[in-house]
Amino acid sequence: EVQLVESGGGLVQPGGSLRLSCSASGFTFSSYAMHWVRQAPGKGLEYVSAISSNGGSTYYADSVKGRFTISRDNSKNTLYLQMSSLRAEDTAVYYCVRSSGYRAYYYYMDVWGKGTTVTVSS
Amino acid sequence: EIVLTQSPGTLSLSPGERATLSCRASQSVSSSYLAWYQQKPGQAPRLLIYGASSRATGIPDRFSGSGSGTDFTLTISRLEPEDFAVYYCQQYGSSPMTFGQGTKVEIK
Numbered sequence: 001e002v003q004l005v006e007s008g009g010g011l012v013q014p015g016g017s018l019r020l021s022c023s024a025s026g027f028t029f030s031s032y033a034m035h036w037v038r039q040a041p042g043k044g045l046e047y048v049s050a051i052s053s054n055g056g057s058t059y060y061a062d063s064v065k066g067r068f069t070i071s072r073d074n075s076k077n078t079l080y081l082q083m084s085s086l087r088a089e090d091t092a093v094y095y096c097v098r099s100s101g102y103r104a105y106y107y108y109m110d111v112w113g114k115g116t117t118v119t120v121s122s
Numbered sequence: 123e124i125v126l127t128q129s130p131g132t133l134s135l136s137p138g139e140r141a142t143l144s145c146r147a148s149q150s151v152s153s154s155y156l157a158w159y160q161q162k163p164g165q166a167p168r169l170l171i172y173g174a175s176s177r178a179t180g181i182p183d184r185f186s187g188s189g190s191g192t193d194f195t196l197t198i199s200r201l202e203p204e205d206f207a208v209y210y211c212q213q214y215g216s217s218p219m220t221f222g223q224g225t226k227v228e229i230k
Contacts, residue, residue, distance in 0.1 A: 035219075045159075045167065045210055045221040061218055095166055108157040108172040108214055115166055 009116030022096030050104035145211035155215030
């Protein structure tokens with residue numbers, strides 16, 4: 001069964017840092033691009049970041065550029081999102097999502113994890 | 123950035139009725155790189171439609187997608203109780219990827 005399990009969410013103070021992880025199973029992780037998508041409480045979906053299958057290409061929303069870093073370890077079947085200089089507006093459920101192909105663009109998002117909650121508050 | 127505008131914001135219908143959801147793009151969506159997702163409360167989104175009109179695996183045929191360029195439509199031919207949810211469109215052909223703001227389909 002194809003599965004994505006996020007972890008690492010929690011409560012953090014403004015200006016703090018947090019690293020999210022996403023453990024993948026049931027498919028050849030190294031063959032697929034991956035994404036992070038977030039959803040603030042009561043709001044819609046917002047694209048955050050993406051990485052190609054080999055990690056050679058990365059993409060960021062303007063709202064997180066320079067503060068968040070996406071990476072992957074294909075030997076561990078794990079996707080990461082390093083978040084720093086966190087703000088209240090980063091409070092959201094963060095979903096790990098599989099791309100249907102090796103590139104982040106031109107392929108749709110076909111498998112979603114259940115999400116991990118990040119709360120930025122003092 | 124391609125802005126996707128979904129309408130209506132909320133659709134109030136009864137089970138068995140037909141639902142028509144619209145997604146309009148501020149610029150042409152290249153090669154119909156347009157997807158639709160369904161999200162129920164407390165759950166992650168689920169892929170319904172990709173390539174504007176192709177149903178994802180396991181999606182019932184009462185769901186259909188159409189459109190090209192800047193105008194796209196998701197149609198649910200006969201609403202089942204489990205179809206009441208929020209629906210999002212998304213374009214994945216232009217950087218940055220963008221989502222519409224969602225249409226809530228609620229029970230009338």
